Amino acid sequence: MKSSDQAIVRFAPSPTGYLHIGGARTCLFNWLYARHTKGKFILRIEDTDLARSKQEYLDEILESIKWLGMDWDEIYYQSKRFDLYRDYAQKLVDAGRAYRKDDAVFFKYDFANTNVEIDDLIRGKIVFNELPKEEEVIIKKDGTPTYNFSCCIDDALMEMSLVIRGEDHISNTPKQILMYKALGFSVPQFAHVPLIMSEEGGRMSKRYGATSIREYKEDGYLAEAIANYLLLLSWSPGGNREIITLAEAKDIFEIKKVNKTAAAFSMDKLNWMNSEYIKKKSPEEYLSLVEEYLKGKNFLPDNIDKEYAKKVFLLFKDRLSKLSDLFVRARFCFYDDYTYDEDTKEILQRNLSKEIKVLAEKFSALANFNHEEVEKEFRKTATDLGLKTKELVHPVRVALSGKKVGPSLFETMEVLGRERVVAMLKRLIDYWGANV
């Protein structure tokens, strides 16, 4: 037996598309609320639209929910419950609250009701003065139920204590309430979560970046960072705290503390949060994330030395916004066909062929090519040549990576190894010979 403060809530996705960030956040709030109250979290697949529902979407939705760190206690498929909805429609017909016409069943709204109101846990009291005037199809000609009807029956039969869903469903709420009443069911409580807006205002759309969870995963965002960021969009753990895991959030989450106003999605903030989560990983955890992430991505050259690749990835660990940054930032460690970025041209204007040649020779003669020795030799050579260290650092970085910025130069050199470093220095000398 569940005690009355143990919530029963549900997330009710329609498998007509991938799980999008708004849906994921609704799912998170439901899950947190259920886990906080030690109640029950139900997944209800609203696959009544047989033409638009796809197995591929369903698989991805379930996969994304698990990936984000959530689980469910029960799962139902509305497509397996069509008989039930038809039975209830028949009951309404028998009671004179619905009628059949053209092979469909229509619900008669109770026009005696002048208004309907709810005490929304997030938005407070909402009074619906404009009640539906039209009669509404509840069972279509093909025998499938329409959303408001199947939703209402399932929320009642599954004994929801609270319906947490997106604000875009507020307009459906009075219709559903009239159906609950006609069916003699008690009406659950509601909590409508505000929409997620783009930074430019307006609803999130492809135009402003990825909208589905799988795209973020593909792009190398960590599940914990996405979950944390989505939570923070409309809820705050208090103080100025921003980094919070689901396990921690479930102890303190309160649905009443969810903001009423629409939240703006900030890619910069998400990137910052993701980089924090990457930094927090141990080297081993990070490497296995990278390994998993790179599967099927065809990034590494064939027969690459695994130990070398690991050292390269670790060089970048604390500098990534997302794992896919490696494709651009670490490419020079695996391929030597890179060109010098446009913004390095200024650095390359000064021809330091002679000096770099001396450096390459010193490196070739160095007993130990580790970063301490490399750094010592580098600084000494610069001084001997009458250069400031940084005057040599900039062109050498460009030589080795084609880029203006990157991880610590000396550690990078140790990882790349003497042979590669010397070859790349010569390549820059050749470039100067040909271009400057």
Ligand code: GLU
């Ligand atoms: N299947 C609906 C949707 O995906 C669920 C709405 C609800 O939670 O009532 O928007």
